[in-house]
Amino acid sequence: MSSCITPPYSRKNPFPGLLRTNRRLTASGSAKDTRHYEVSIAGSGLLYEAGDSLGVFPQNDPLLVEEILARLRFDGHELVSNPSGDMIPMREALLRHYAITEPSKQFLAAIGEKDPAASHFSAWSAPESKEHLETYLWGREVIDPLLEHPEVHFTPEEFVKLLRKLQPRLYSIASSPKMYPEEIHLTVATVAYEALGRQRLGVCSTFLASRVTEDIPVSIFIHSAKHFRLPEDPSRHIIMIGPGTGIAPFRAFLQDRKATGAPGKHWLFFGDQRRDTDFLYREELESMHKEGTLHRLHTAFSRDQQDKIYVQHRMLEEAQELYSWLEEGAYFYVCGDASRMAKDVEHALLKTIELAGGKSPEDAAAYIDAMKKEKRYRKDVY
Numbered sequence: 589m590s591s592c593i594t595p596p597y598s599r600k601n602p603f604p605g606l607l608r609t610n611r612r613l614t615a616s617g618s619a620k621d622t623r624h625y626e627v628s629i630a631g632s633g634l635l636y637e638a639g640d641s642l643g644v645f646p647q648n649d650p651l652l653v654e655e656i657l658a659r660l661r662f663d664g665h666e667l668v669s670n671p672s673g674d675m676i677p678m679r680e681a682l683l684r685h686y687a688i689t690e691p692s693k694q695f696l697a698a699i700g701e702k703d704p705a706a707s708h709f710s711a712w713s714a715p716e717s718k719e720h721l722e723t724y725l726w727g728r729e730v731i732d733p734l735l736e737h738p739e740v741h742f743t744p745e746e747f748v749k750l751l752r753k754l755q756p757r758l759y760s761i762a763s764s765p766k767m768y769p770e771e772i773h774l775t776v777a778t779v780a781y782e783a784l785g786r787q788r789l790g791v792c793s794t795f796l797a798s799r800v801t802e803d804i805p806v807s808i809f810i811h812s813a814k815h816f817r818l819p820e821d822p823s824r825h826i827i828m829i830g831p832g833t834g835i836a837p838f839r840a841f842l843q844d845r846k847a848t849g850a851p852g853k854h855w856l857f858f859g860d861q862r863r864d865t866d867f868l869y870r871e872e873l874e875s876m877h878k879e880g881t882l883h884r885l886h887t888a889f890s891r892d893q894q895d896k897i898y899v900q901h902r903m904l905e906e907a908q909e910l911y912s913w914l915e916e917g918a919y920f921y922v923c924g925d926a927s928r929m930a931k932d933v934e935h936a937l938l939k940t941i942e943l944a945g946g947k948s949p950e951d952a953a954a955y956i957d958a959m960k961k962e963k964r965y966r967k968d969v970y
Protein backbone atom coordinates (compact mmCIF):
# COMPACT_ATOMS: atom_id res chain seq x y z
CA MET A 589 0.00 0.00 0.00
CA SER A 590 1.31 3.51 -0.86
CA SER A 591 2.52 5.70 1.98
CA CYS A 592 0.66 8.57 0.39
CA ILE A 593 -2.95 7.91 1.35
CA THR A 594 -4.74 11.03 2.53
CA PRO A 595 -8.12 10.08 4.00
CA PRO A 596 -10.50 11.54 4.88
CA TYR A 597 -9.50 14.79 3.11
CA SER A 598 -9.49 15.03 -0.67
CA ARG A 599 -10.49 17.36 -3.50
CA LYS A 600 -14.13 16.47 -2.75
CA ASN A 601 -13.62 16.97 0.97
CA PRO A 602 -10.87 19.62 1.25
CA PHE A 603 -9.01 20.29 4.50
CA PRO A 604 -9.40 23.74 6.11
CA GLY A 605 -5.70 24.69 6.35
CA LEU A 606 -4.49 27.79 8.16
CA LEU A 607 -2.11 30.15 6.40
CA ARG A 608 0.66 30.76 8.92
CA THR A 609 3.14 32.67 6.78
CA ASN A 610 2.73 35.03 3.84
CA ARG A 611 6.11 36.55 3.01
CA ARG A 612 7.18 38.42 -0.08
CA LEU A 613 10.19 36.83 -1.78
CA THR A 614 10.75 39.54 -4.37
CA ALA A 615 12.33 42.74 -3.07
CA SER A 616 10.88 46.19 -3.50
CA GLY A 617 11.64 47.44 -6.99
CA SER A 618 10.83 44.05 -8.53
CA ALA A 619 8.29 43.92 -11.36
CA LYS A 620 6.80 40.87 -9.63
CA ASP A 621 5.13 40.02 -6.37
CA THR A 622 6.20 36.43 -5.74
CA ARG A 623 5.40 35.09 -2.28
CA HIS A 624 6.31 32.30 0.10
CA TYR A 625 3.36 30.76 1.96
CA GLU A 626 3.27 28.26 4.79
CA VAL A 627 0.00 26.43 5.38
CA SER A 628 -0.53 24.39 8.53
CA ILE A 629 -1.88 20.88 7.96
CA ALA A 630 -1.51 19.90 11.62
CA GLY A 631 -4.10 17.34 12.68
CA SER A 632 -5.28 16.73 9.12
CA GLY A 633 -3.68 13.35 8.52
CA LEU A 634 -2.70 14.68 5.09
CA LEU A 635 0.42 13.05 3.68
CA TYR A 636 2.41 14.44 0.79
CA GLU A 637 5.67 13.80 -1.01
CA ALA A 638 8.24 16.11 -2.55
CA GLY A 639 7.04 16.71 -6.13
CA ASP A 640 3.32 16.81 -5.27
CA SER A 641 1.14 19.90 -5.73
CA LEU A 642 -1.38 21.51 -3.44
CA GLY A 643 -4.90 22.26 -4.67
CA VAL A 644 -6.34 25.52 -3.33
CA PHE A 645 -10.01 26.53 -3.58
CA PRO A 646 -9.99 30.33 -3.89
CA GLN A 647 -12.69 32.89 -3.23
CA ASN A 648 -13.39 35.72 -5.63
CA ASP A 649 -12.54 39.37 -5.06
CA PRO A 650 -15.45 40.89 -3.02
CA LEU A 651 -15.06 44.22 -4.84
CA LEU A 652 -15.63 42.53 -8.18
CA VAL A 653 -18.61 40.65 -6.72
CA GLU A 654 -20.14 43.95 -5.55
CA GLU A 655 -19.55 45.52 -8.95
CA ILE A 656 -21.41 42.67 -10.68
CA LEU A 657 -24.26 42.80 -8.15
CA ALA A 658 -24.62 46.57 -8.65
CA ARG A 659 -24.57 46.30 -12.43
CA LEU A 660 -27.31 43.63 -12.39
CA ARG A 661 -29.25 45.47 -9.67
CA PHE A 662 -29.17 42.46 -7.34
CA ASP A 663 -28.96 43.00 -3.59
CA GLY A 664 -26.97 39.78 -3.04
CA HIS A 665 -29.66 38.10 -0.90
CA GLU A 666 -31.52 36.53 -3.84
CA LEU A 667 -31.53 32.74 -3.48
CA VAL A 668 -29.85 30.90 -6.36
CA SER A 669 -28.58 27.36 -6.85
CA ASN A 670 -24.93 26.59 -6.32
CA PRO A 671 -23.29 24.13 -8.75
CA SER A 672 -24.43 21.21 -6.54
CA GLY A 673 -28.04 22.40 -6.69
CA ASP A 674 -28.37 23.78 -3.12
CA MET A 675 -30.02 27.18 -2.71
CA ILE A 676 -27.69 29.87 -1.36
CA PRO A 677 -27.63 33.69 -1.37
CA MET A 678 -26.37 35.27 -4.60
CA ARG A 679 -23.46 37.08 -2.90
CA GLU A 680 -22.10 33.82 -1.48
CA ALA A 681 -22.58 32.09 -4.84
CA LEU A 682 -20.48 34.74 -6.56
CA LEU A 683 -17.83 34.79 -3.84
CA ARG A 684 -17.27 31.06 -3.48
CA HIS A 685 -18.92 28.98 -6.15
CA TYR A 686 -18.86 30.55 -9.60
CA ALA A 687 -16.06 31.85 -11.83
CA ILE A 688 -16.65 35.56 -12.30
CA THR A 689 -13.53 36.29 -14.28
CA GLU A 690 -13.70 33.80 -17.18
CA PRO A 691 -16.87 34.37 -19.24
CA SER A 692 -18.39 31.20 -20.68
CA LYS A 693 -19.54 30.90 -24.31
CA GLN A 694 -23.09 30.40 -23.03
CA PHE A 695 -22.92 33.67 -21.09
CA LEU A 696 -21.84 35.58 -24.21
CA ALA A 697 -24.45 33.83 -26.34
CA ALA A 698 -27.15 34.82 -23.81
CA ILE A 699 -26.07 38.48 -24.04
CA GLY A 700 -26.16 38.09 -27.84
CA GLU A 701 -29.77 36.92 -27.63
CA LYS A 702 -30.81 39.81 -25.40
CA ASP A 703 -29.06 42.65 -27.22
CA PRO A 704 -29.14 42.89 -31.04
CA ALA A 705 -25.90 44.91 -30.86
CA ALA A 706 -24.23 41.76 -29.46
CA SER A 707 -25.79 39.24 -31.88
CA HIS A 708 -22.29 38.20 -33.06
CA PHE A 709 -21.73 36.67 -29.56
CA SER A 710 -24.31 34.00 -30.37
CA ALA A 711 -22.43 32.99 -33.52
CA TRP A 712 -19.17 32.60 -31.54
CA SER A 713 -20.43 29.42 -29.91
CA ALA A 714 -19.54 27.58 -33.14
CA PRO A 715 -16.13 25.84 -33.14
CA GLU A 716 -15.03 27.72 -36.31
CA SER A 717 -15.35 31.04 -34.45
CA LYS A 718 -12.78 30.06 -31.83
CA GLU A 719 -10.33 32.73 -32.98
CA HIS A 720 -12.90 35.57 -32.80
CA LEU A 721 -13.95 34.40 -29.38
CA GLU A 722 -10.36 34.21 -28.09
CA THR A 723 -9.51 37.65 -29.45
CA TYR A 724 -12.56 39.14 -27.78
CA LEU A 725 -11.97 37.33 -24.50
CA TRP A 726 -8.32 38.39 -24.12
CA GLY A 727 -8.20 40.55 -21.01
CA ARG A 728 -12.00 40.52 -20.58
CA GLU A 729 -13.87 39.24 -17.55
CA VAL A 730 -17.59 38.65 -16.86
CA ILE A 731 -18.03 42.31 -15.88
CA ASP A 732 -16.81 43.59 -19.27
CA PRO A 733 -19.61 42.38 -21.59
CA LEU A 734 -22.09 43.39 -18.87
CA LEU A 735 -20.76 46.96 -18.90
CA GLU A 736 -20.47 46.98 -22.69
CA HIS A 737 -24.17 46.01 -23.00
CA PRO A 738 -25.83 47.98 -20.19
CA GLU A 739 -29.39 47.22 -21.32
CA VAL A 740 -28.99 43.47 -20.80
CA HIS A 741 -30.60 41.99 -17.69
CA PHE A 742 -30.82 38.53 -16.19
CA THR A 743 -32.87 36.97 -13.45
CA PRO A 744 -30.64 35.82 -10.56
CA GLU A 745 -30.98 32.10 -11.39
CA GLU A 746 -30.61 32.70 -15.12
CA PHE A 747 -27.34 34.57 -14.46
CA VAL A 748 -25.62 31.96 -12.26
CA LYS A 749 -26.63 29.16 -14.65
CA LEU A 750 -24.49 30.93 -17.30
CA LEU A 751 -21.36 31.00 -15.13
CA ARG A 752 -18.67 28.35 -14.88
CA LYS A 753 -17.91 26.61 -11.63
CA LEU A 754 -15.04 28.22 -9.70
CA GLN A 755 -12.13 25.77 -9.98
CA PRO A 756 -9.29 25.15 -7.54
CA ARG A 757 -5.73 26.11 -8.59
CA LEU A 758 -2.69 23.86 -8.21
CA TYR A 759 0.64 24.93 -6.71
CA SER A 760 3.86 22.90 -6.60
CA ILE A 761 4.69 22.15 -2.99
CA ALA A 762 7.95 23.84 -1.97
CA SER A 763 8.63 21.87 1.22
CA SER A 764 9.54 18.30 2.07
CA PRO A 765 7.37 16.36 4.54
CA LYS A 766 10.62 14.99 5.95
CA MET A 767 11.40 18.48 7.24
CA TYR A 768 7.86 19.85 7.55
CA PRO A 769 5.35 17.03 8.14
CA GLU A 770 2.73 19.46 9.46
CA GLU A 771 3.24 22.29 6.98
CA ILE A 772 3.06 22.87 3.28
CA HIS A 773 5.09 25.63 1.69
CA LEU A 774 4.26 27.30 -1.63
CA THR A 775 5.98 29.76 -3.97
CA VAL A 776 3.35 31.79 -5.80
CA ALA A 777 3.64 34.61 -8.35
CA THR A 778 0.76 37.04 -7.78
CA VAL A 779 -1.01 37.58 -11.10
CA ALA A 780 -1.85 41.24 -11.74
CA TYR A 781 -1.98 43.01 -15.08
CA GLU A 782 -3.81 45.76 -16.86
CA ALA A 783 -6.10 45.07 -19.79
CA LEU A 784 -8.60 47.36 -21.54
CA GLY A 785 -8.00 50.10 -19.01
CA ARG A 786 -8.76 47.99 -15.93
CA GLN A 787 -6.54 46.31 -13.38
CA ARG A 788 -7.04 42.52 -13.55
CA LEU A 789 -6.20 40.29 -10.61
CA GLY A 790 -5.58 36.55 -10.69
CA VAL A 791 -8.27 34.92 -8.54
CA CYS A 792 -6.28 32.50 -6.40
CA SER A 793 -2.88 34.18 -6.28
CA THR A 794 -4.44 37.45 -5.05
CA PHE A 795 -6.75 35.54 -2.68
CA LEU A 796 -3.63 34.08 -1.04
CA ALA A 797 -1.65 37.32 -1.20
CA SER A 798 -4.23 39.68 0.24
CA ARG A 799 -7.52 38.13 1.33
CA VAL A 800 -6.57 35.14 3.49
CA THR A 801 -5.83 35.99 7.10
CA GLU A 802 -4.45 33.72 9.84
CA ASP A 803 -7.90 32.88 11.15
CA ILE A 804 -9.67 32.17 7.86
CA PRO A 805 -9.12 28.55 6.79
CA VAL A 806 -8.21 27.84 3.18
CA SER A 807 -9.73 24.75 1.54
CA ILE A 808 -6.88 22.60 0.29
CA PHE A 809 -6.12 19.10 -0.99
CA ILE A 810 -3.05 17.16 -2.08
CA HIS A 811 -2.65 16.58 -5.81
CA SER A 812 -0.29 13.65 -6.11
CA ALA A 813 2.33 13.89 -8.89
CA LYS A 814 3.73 10.39 -9.31
CA HIS A 815 5.47 11.46 -12.53
CA PHE A 816 7.51 14.08 -10.67
CA ARG A 817 9.15 12.26 -7.79
CA LEU A 818 12.79 12.10 -6.76
CA PRO A 819 14.66 9.06 -8.13
CA GLU A 820 14.00 5.96 -6.05
CA ASP A 821 17.75 5.41 -5.90
CA PRO A 822 19.14 8.10 -3.55
CA SER A 823 22.59 7.87 -5.13
CA ARG A 824 21.32 9.14 -8.51
CA HIS A 825 22.33 12.71 -9.37
CA ILE A 826 19.60 15.22 -10.17
CA ILE A 827 19.68 18.22 -12.52
CA MET A 828 16.90 20.73 -11.82
CA ILE A 829 15.82 23.47 -14.23
CA GLY A 830 13.50 25.79 -12.30
CA PRO A 831 13.25 29.44 -13.37
CA GLY A 832 10.75 31.70 -11.57
CA THR A 833 8.22 29.83 -9.46
CA GLY A 834 9.59 26.66 -11.10
CA ILE A 835 12.01 26.66 -8.14
CA ALA A 836 9.22 25.45 -5.80
CA PRO A 837 9.43 21.64 -6.12
CA PHE A 838 13.24 21.80 -6.22
CA ARG A 839 13.31 23.46 -2.80
CA ALA A 840 11.27 20.43 -1.68
CA PHE A 841 13.67 18.00 -3.42
CA LEU A 842 16.73 19.60 -1.81
CA GLN A 843 15.13 19.55 1.65
CA ASP A 844 14.17 15.91 1.13
CA ARG A 845 17.61 14.83 0.02
CA LYS A 846 19.23 16.80 2.83
CA ALA A 847 16.92 15.16 5.40
CA THR A 848 17.79 11.65 4.19
CA GLY A 849 21.49 12.38 3.64
CA ALA A 850 21.12 10.99 0.09
CA PRO A 851 24.53 10.51 -1.54
CA GLY A 852 23.43 11.69 -5.04
CA LYS A 853 24.60 15.08 -6.27
CA HIS A 854 22.31 18.06 -6.98
CA TRP A 855 22.57 20.75 -9.63
CA LEU A 856 20.12 23.66 -9.88
CA PHE A 857 19.62 26.13 -12.71
CA PHE A 858 17.55 29.05 -11.49
CA GLY A 859 16.61 32.21 -13.36
CA ASP A 860 14.43 35.25 -12.97
CA GLN A 861 14.41 38.89 -13.97
CA ARG A 862 17.03 40.52 -11.67
CA ARG A 863 19.53 39.20 -9.15
CA ASP A 864 18.96 42.05 -6.67
CA THR A 865 15.19 41.73 -6.47
CA ASP A 866 14.13 38.32 -7.85
CA PHE A 867 16.64 35.76 -6.56
CA LEU A 868 13.99 33.62 -4.80
CA TYR A 869 15.27 31.79 -1.69
CA ARG A 870 18.74 33.24 -2.31
CA GLU A 871 20.03 32.79 1.24
CA GLU A 872 18.75 29.23 1.57
CA LEU A 873 20.18 28.19 -1.79
CA GLU A 874 23.53 29.83 -1.21
CA SER A 875 23.78 28.26 2.22
CA MET A 876 22.89 24.79 0.83
CA HIS A 877 25.52 25.35 -1.84
CA LYS A 878 28.10 26.32 0.79
CA GLU A 879 27.35 23.37 3.06
CA GLY A 880 27.46 20.95 0.11
CA THR A 881 23.81 19.83 -0.22
CA LEU A 882 23.52 21.75 -3.49
CA HIS A 883 26.63 20.78 -5.43
CA ARG A 884 26.22 23.15 -8.36
CA LEU A 885 24.11 26.33 -8.62
CA HIS A 886 23.83 28.28 -11.87
CA THR A 887 21.73 31.41 -12.20
CA ALA A 888 20.46 33.37 -15.19
CA PHE A 889 19.08 36.85 -14.50
CA SER A 890 17.39 37.81 -17.72
CA ARG A 891 17.16 41.58 -17.24
CA ASP A 892 20.49 42.38 -15.58
CA GLN A 893 22.10 43.05 -18.97
CA GLN A 894 21.04 44.23 -22.37
CA ASP A 895 20.64 40.78 -23.94
CA LYS A 896 18.41 38.23 -22.23
CA ILE A 897 20.19 35.40 -20.48
CA TYR A 898 18.01 32.40 -19.65
CA VAL A 899 18.63 29.10 -17.88
CA GLN A 900 19.14 27.35 -21.23
CA HIS A 901 22.09 29.66 -22.00
CA ARG A 902 23.73 28.53 -18.74
CA MET A 903 23.04 24.89 -19.67
CA LEU A 904 24.91 25.35 -22.95
CA GLU A 905 27.84 27.05 -21.20
CA GLU A 906 28.02 23.97 -18.94
CA ALA A 907 27.40 21.45 -21.74
CA GLN A 908 30.43 19.19 -21.01
CA GLU A 909 29.70 18.81 -17.29
CA LEU A 910 25.96 18.47 -17.90
CA TYR A 911 26.55 15.69 -20.39
CA SER A 912 28.88 13.88 -18.04
CA TRP A 913 26.20 13.95 -15.30
CA LEU A 914 23.69 12.53 -17.81
CA GLU A 915 26.17 9.82 -18.75
CA GLU A 916 26.41 8.95 -15.04
CA GLY A 917 22.62 8.39 -15.06
CA ALA A 918 21.45 11.75 -13.68
CA TYR A 919 17.72 12.53 -13.69
CA PHE A 920 16.73 15.73 -15.51
CA TYR A 921 13.83 17.79 -14.08
CA VAL A 922 12.07 20.86 -15.49
CA CYS A 923 9.46 22.98 -13.70
CA GLY A 924 7.82 26.34 -14.53
CA ASP A 925 6.46 28.01 -17.64
CA ALA A 926 5.12 25.54 -20.21
CA SER A 927 4.46 27.98 -23.05
CA ARG A 928 8.07 28.75 -24.01
CA MET A 929 10.60 27.88 -21.34
CA ALA A 930 10.06 24.11 -21.25
CA LYS A 931 10.37 23.83 -25.04
CA ASP A 932 13.49 26.01 -25.17
CA VAL A 933 15.07 24.00 -22.36
CA GLU A 934 14.40 20.76 -24.24
CA HIS A 935 16.04 22.29 -27.30
CA ALA A 936 19.07 23.28 -25.18
CA LEU A 937 19.25 19.74 -23.80
CA LEU A 938 19.31 18.44 -27.35
CA LYS A 939 22.13 20.87 -28.26
CA THR A 940 24.05 19.92 -25.09
CA ILE A 941 23.95 16.26 -26.05
CA GLU A 942 24.94 17.04 -29.65
CA LEU A 943 27.83 19.30 -28.65
CA ALA A 944 29.25 17.54 -25.64
CA GLY A 945 28.37 13.99 -26.73
CA GLY A 946 29.51 14.52 -30.34
CA LYS A 947 26.17 13.22 -31.60
CA SER A 948 24.10 13.95 -34.69
CA PRO A 949 20.74 15.73 -34.12
CA GLU A 950 18.97 12.38 -34.69
CA ASP A 951 21.16 10.54 -32.16
CA ALA A 952 20.74 13.35 -29.63
CA ALA A 953 16.94 13.13 -30.06
CA ALA A 954 17.15 9.35 -29.56
CA TYR A 955 19.23 9.94 -26.40
CA ILE A 956 16.44 12.17 -25.02
CA ASP A 957 13.79 9.63 -26.01
CA ALA A 958 15.71 6.98 -24.10
CA MET A 959 15.86 9.29 -21.05
CA LYS A 960 12.09 9.75 -21.29
CA LYS A 961 11.53 5.97 -21.55
CA GLU A 962 13.73 5.42 -18.49
CA LYS A 963 11.73 8.18 -16.75
CA ARG A 964 14.93 10.16 -16.20
CA TYR A 965 13.42 13.25 -17.89
CA ARG A 966 10.61 14.60 -15.73
CA LYS A 967 8.54 17.72 -16.27
CA ASP A 968 5.96 19.59 -14.22
CA VAL A 969 5.12 22.64 -16.31
CA TYR A 970 2.14 25.00 -16.37
Ligand SMILES: Cc1cc2nc3c(=O)[nH]c(=O)nc-3n(C[C@H](O)[C@H](O)[C@H](O)COP(=O)(O)OP(=O)(O)OC[C@H]3O[C@@H](n4cnc5c(N)ncnc54)[C@H](O)[C@@H]3O)c2cc1C
Nearest residue numbers: 757758759760775776777779781790791792793833836970
Ligand atom coordinates in the same frame (compact mmCIF):
# COMPACT_ATOMS: atom_id res chain seq x y z
C1 LIG B 1 0.77 21.46 -11.67
C2 LIG B 1 0.78 22.97 -11.51
C3 LIG B 1 1.65 23.54 -10.62
C4 LIG B 1 1.68 24.93 -10.47
N1 LIG B 1 2.56 25.47 -9.59
C5 LIG B 1 2.61 26.81 -9.42
C6 LIG B 1 3.53 27.38 -8.49
O1 LIG B 1 4.29 26.68 -7.81
N2 LIG B 1 3.53 28.73 -8.37
C7 LIG B 1 2.70 29.54 -9.11
O2 LIG B 1 2.77 30.77 -8.94
N3 LIG B 1 1.83 29.02 -10.01
C8 LIG B 1 1.75 27.68 -10.16
N4 LIG B 1 0.84 27.15 -11.03
C9 LIG B 1 -0.12 28.07 -11.70
C10 LIG B 1 -1.36 28.26 -10.78
O3 LIG B 1 -2.09 27.05 -10.71
C11 LIG B 1 -2.32 29.34 -11.29
O4 LIG B 1 -2.63 29.09 -12.63
C12 LIG B 1 -1.78 30.75 -11.16
O5 LIG B 1 -1.51 31.07 -9.79
C13 LIG B 1 -2.81 31.77 -11.68
O6 LIG B 1 -4.00 31.57 -10.97
P1 LIG B 1 -4.90 32.80 -10.51
O7 LIG B 1 -6.18 32.22 -10.01
O8 LIG B 1 -4.15 33.71 -9.61
O9 LIG B 1 -5.14 33.57 -11.84
P2 LIG B 1 -6.41 33.42 -12.80
O10 LIG B 1 -7.55 34.16 -12.25
O11 LIG B 1 -6.58 31.99 -13.13
O12 LIG B 1 -5.88 34.24 -14.03
C14 LIG B 1 -4.83 33.72 -14.82
C15 LIG B 1 -5.20 34.04 -16.25
O13 LIG B 1 -5.09 35.44 -16.43
C16 LIG B 1 -4.68 35.72 -17.74
N5 LIG B 1 -3.45 36.52 -17.68
C17 LIG B 1 -2.45 36.42 -16.77
N6 LIG B 1 -1.50 37.33 -17.01
C18 LIG B 1 -1.93 38.02 -18.11
C19 LIG B 1 -1.40 39.08 -18.82
N7 LIG B 1 -0.23 39.64 -18.49
N8 LIG B 1 -2.10 39.54 -19.88
C20 LIG B 1 -3.31 38.99 -20.22
N9 LIG B 1 -3.84 37.96 -19.57
C21 LIG B 1 -3.17 37.50 -18.53
C22 LIG B 1 -4.43 34.41 -18.43
O14 LIG B 1 -5.59 34.08 -19.15
C23 LIG B 1 -4.25 33.44 -17.28
O15 LIG B 1 -4.63 32.14 -17.62
C24 LIG B 1 0.81 25.76 -11.22
C25 LIG B 1 -0.08 25.17 -12.12
C26 LIG B 1 -0.10 23.80 -12.26
C27 LIG B 1 -1.07 23.19 -13.24
Ligand SMILES: NC(=O)c1ccc[n+]([C@@H]2O[C@H](COP(=O)([O-])OP(=O)(O)OC[C@H]3O[C@@H](n4cnc5c(N)ncnc54)[C@H](OP(=O)(O)O)[C@@H]3O)[C@@H](O)[C@H]2O)c1
Nearest residue numbers: 777779780831832833834859860861890898925928929932
Ligand atom coordinates in the same frame (compact mmCIF):
# COMPACT_ATOMS: atom_id res chain seq x y z
N1 LIG C 1 2.63 40.28 -13.11
C1 LIG C 1 2.18 39.16 -13.54
O1 LIG C 1 1.01 38.96 -13.58
C2 LIG C 1 3.15 38.11 -13.97
C3 LIG C 1 4.48 38.40 -13.96
C4 LIG C 1 5.35 37.40 -14.32
C5 LIG C 1 4.91 36.16 -14.66
N2 LIG C 1 3.59 35.90 -14.69
C6 LIG C 1 3.08 34.60 -15.07
O2 LIG C 1 3.14 33.83 -13.91
C7 LIG C 1 3.69 32.58 -14.20
C8 LIG C 1 4.84 32.36 -13.28
O3 LIG C 1 5.82 33.32 -13.52
P1 LIG C 1 7.19 33.16 -12.81
O4 LIG C 1 7.37 34.21 -11.79
O5 LIG C 1 7.31 31.76 -12.41
O6 LIG C 1 8.28 33.49 -13.86
P2 LIG C 1 8.44 33.45 -15.43
O7 LIG C 1 7.57 34.45 -16.05
O8 LIG C 1 8.39 32.05 -15.90
O9 LIG C 1 9.95 34.02 -15.53
C9 LIG C 1 11.09 33.44 -14.88
C10 LIG C 1 12.33 33.72 -15.70
O10 LIG C 1 12.25 33.00 -16.91
C11 LIG C 1 12.59 33.87 -17.97
N3 LIG C 1 12.06 33.40 -19.25
C12 LIG C 1 11.15 33.99 -20.08
N4 LIG C 1 11.03 33.27 -21.20
C13 LIG C 1 11.88 32.24 -21.10
C14 LIG C 1 12.21 31.17 -21.97
N5 LIG C 1 11.65 31.03 -23.16
N6 LIG C 1 13.12 30.28 -21.54
C15 LIG C 1 13.70 30.40 -20.33
N7 LIG C 1 13.46 31.40 -19.48
C16 LIG C 1 12.53 32.31 -19.86
C17 LIG C 1 12.05 35.21 -17.54
O11 LIG C 1 12.69 36.22 -18.27
P3 LIG C 1 11.99 37.53 -18.90
O12 LIG C 1 10.68 37.70 -18.18
O13 LIG C 1 12.96 38.63 -18.61
O14 LIG C 1 11.84 37.26 -20.36
C18 LIG C 1 12.49 35.20 -16.10
O15 LIG C 1 13.84 35.56 -15.99
C19 LIG C 1 4.10 32.55 -15.65
O16 LIG C 1 3.18 31.69 -16.32
C20 LIG C 1 3.96 33.97 -16.12
O17 LIG C 1 3.35 34.05 -17.40
C21 LIG C 1 2.69 36.86 -14.34
